[in-house]
Amino acid sequence: MxxxxxxxxxxxxxxxxxxxxxxxxxxxxxxxxxxxxxxxxxxxxxxxxxxxxxxxxxxxxxxxxxxxxxxxxxxxxxxxxxxYKSCLPSRAPAFDDQVIAQGDGMTKVFRLTKTYASGPGSYARPIDKPVRDSVRAGIGGNEVFPGTHYAVDHAQGLITFAEAPQPGAEITAGFEFDxxxxxxxxxxxxxxxxxxxxxxxxxxxxxxxx
Structure with a gap:
């Protein structure tokens, strides 16, 4: 299609x-x-x-x-x-809105996800269509920046880092999406x-x- x-x-x-x-x-x-x-x-x-x-x-x-x-x-x-946001509707997306993965020292490409949690249940929704120029990302609690540290595939919802995040480092993202x-x-x-x-x-x- x-x-x-x-x-x-x-x-x-x-x-x-x-x-x-x-x-x-x-x-x-x-x-x-x-x-x-x-x-x-x-x-x-x-x-x-x-x-x-x-x-x-x-x-x-x-x-x-x-x-x-x-x-x-x-x-x-x-x-x-x-x-349509990684955060509450009243807020602007921030780099630490969603934990999308943990670094392993080798992987550079990660899928954007949004987690819905309530009580003991949670659901991680794949985000395939982030809005252009809306994605912010972080590694280990520190914000990193597009162009220098990562690039975003806005057609597939993938974020590619210039260097693989260190093992155990939390990879976070904030974004708008369609x-x-x-x-x-x-x-x-x-x-x-x-x-x-x-x-x-x-x-x-x-x-x-x-």
Missing amino acids: AFHEVRFPANLSFGSVGGPERRTEIVALASGFEERNTPWAHARRRYDAGMGLRSLDDLSALVAFFEARAGQLHGFRWKDWSD VPVRFDTDRIAVSVASFQAGEMPAIPVIEVRV
Whole structure:
């Protein structure tokens, strides 16, 4: 599948409805107990792009974006306004927001991740589409700097250090990120009269693996 490194207009995704989806298989036993399992290692996010439209100009911009992606054919970036930073929404990303790995003295390339923790459970989410020029990194509690100490692959979410971090050194990062998605429909059906009356078209968007 082709992926276009272009972001859906952020002003149109603001106000959209969506979030993570999990798949859980539940088997009820004769004893009344349950066995629960999931075939998915990672959540998949779904959104409705139609909910962010506020004017006919917005609708025109969405149709142009849809046509340029050839409907479902090409993926693109999506800003999830409810979850797009390595830190709390009220803060700016810092180099020590997320621990992404431990140095081993040999490895130079590491994947960006965001960890969600609550009680005894935690989930490390791979970050594939960091926002350009937003990534900050640290080694062993000290900030290091792009160009001199590391480079970022913004299309794959990889950070490459000029020198391998020392064994045991915590590698940290802070960043903003997008979600890789595609349209989940090949058809947009909208009536201008209905739109002006406040009826929003349903335009589903779904996360893709890249």
